[in-house]
Amino acid sequence: MSTDRSLARCSFCGKRSPEVKHMVAGPGAAYICDVCLGLCLEILHDPAPFSPRALELASRPPVVIAAPQELPAPSITGAKREPLRAIIIELEQKQQDRTMMLRELQLYQEHFELHYLWIRPPFRAGFAFVPRIIFQVSDNLGNLWAGDRGGMVLARPELSNGPHLAVYQGYARFSPLPPLETRRLTIRAADPLGQFEQPPLLPWQFEITV
């Protein structure tokens, strides 16, 4: 497949060739600009496992590459961040040394979000993995949501009460919205790394009424 190089955009920040000093071409339509390359080098030299910069880079919305410039911006970036309705949940479950706190369900025009705090022992340095929680949501009508791209998780060291616990604040996105007839949501949340624990962690499970 050929790629129109005149549409080159940095796959990490979306900037076009004329907007940057240098652009390094990768296979197909993949590119990286000098600024993003510099940021990657800084992250490589940072001993912290999840520096805010690494998390920021990993949680950027995907860049549409080699596509017409007229393409409408994805709704993730264009949507305003005020929910139409917010339901405070404040449910907390502890399992071994990890805690999941579901804080809020936010309903937007075309998607909904689950906002949470994830408290666990800190990841060891050199961990080449972006921490994440996998969610599965179902309702009393049998609808099932597995999550969309565009959620995010951020380290919140200022919320931790000591070096033995790390706090991450995040949200997961889902679409479409639950139908109006939905009365109850069952939310299951899994820490994929929990599979390596002895015994393995089970998914957390929460029931909320909407």
Ligand SMILES: [Zn+2]
């Ligand atoms: Zn870039």
